[in-house]
Amino acid sequence: MELHDVWFVIIAVLWIGYFFLEGFDFGVGILTKLLARDRAEKRVLINTIGPVWDGNEVWLLTAGGATFAAFPEWYATLFSGFYLPLLIILVCLIVRGVAFEYRAKRPEENWQRNWEQAIFWTSLVPALLWGVAFGNIVRGVKIDADMEYVGGFWDLLNPYALLGGLVTLTLFTFHGAVFASLKTVGDIRERARALAFKLGLVTAVLALGFLIWTQVHTGDGGSLVAMLVAAVALVGAIGAIRAGREGWSFALSGVTIAAAVAMLFLALFPDVMPSSLDPEWSLTVTNASSSPYTLKIMTWCAAIATPLVLLYQSWTYWVFRKRIGTQHIADAH
Secondary structure, three states: OOHHHHHHHHHHHHHHHHHHHHHHHHHHHHHHHHOOOOHHHHHHHHHHHOOOHHHHOHHHHHHHHHHHHHOHHHHHHHHHHOHHHHHHHHHHHHHHHHHHHHOOOOOOHHHHHHHHHHHHHHHHHHHHHHHHHHHHHHHOEOEOOOOOEOOOHHHHOOHHHHHHHHHHHHHHHHHHHHHHHHHEOOHHHHHHHHHHHHHHHHHHHHHHHHHHHHHHHHOOHHHHHHHHHHHHHHHHHHHHHHOOOHHHHHHHHHHHHHHHHHHHHHHHOOEEEOEOOOHHHOEEOOOOOOOHHHHHHHHHHHHHHHHHHHHHHHHHHHHOOOOEOHHHOOOOO
């Protein structure tokens, strides 16, 4: 296996890690409006992800940085062609971080309500747009012979990509509801479990349609196996949450996300960004990659840094592993 193939796999793993981790905290952010009944319950939900949300975003930074360094042509075409949706995602992530930090800085109800609204919308919009973006990457976009995107913004809003956006939105919200049931106690835990089951059914319908469409459009044997794993894991996650086994359900919903993202990358390979104008103009792992020397240096750096990142992030989740409820929320700031 060539180094550019290795880095394609590494970037796929980084996106899997990002969607697995950021997926549930996007979901919890959305649930602050769908699940929480009062201010105390909103604070419970926010506190379940408070110690970890910023660490989860490290995976996005690493995936973007790895793409820039390993596949500069892919990075340049992607970020120029998808400039507006990626800018919207970036603004949402900035505002979302500010909202988490500033929400409790003042006691006024309007102040806190406004920041909580910001948390909801800046969780929902990226959860939707990431699916739209990856749907377009797999489907193919208008790339010319100079490796430049020549389409427009509205070209990105096609039925396949929009279905992908709905899948990531519902899947992340389901993942977040399972996480909320795993991390809370009392009435909110029971309602999170019930809502997760309903969301799981909706997610299953949308995801099955999207994955089958992907397999028919550009799939192969490897992507078919990943699709079957994703489908079985999602059904298992729904059954587990129905039976009150939150831990198993969360693990299986994570497997669903991992297998679904793996399927997209398997369906994509060896392309990294197919051209819908002419297959010969597609960006591939070969023509979009950096030099072998650059990839070699990156591989050594990743081998040293990755275990350290995994170690400190695992430690964070271990420290903040206990459940919380409204009884743990102080009456006043």
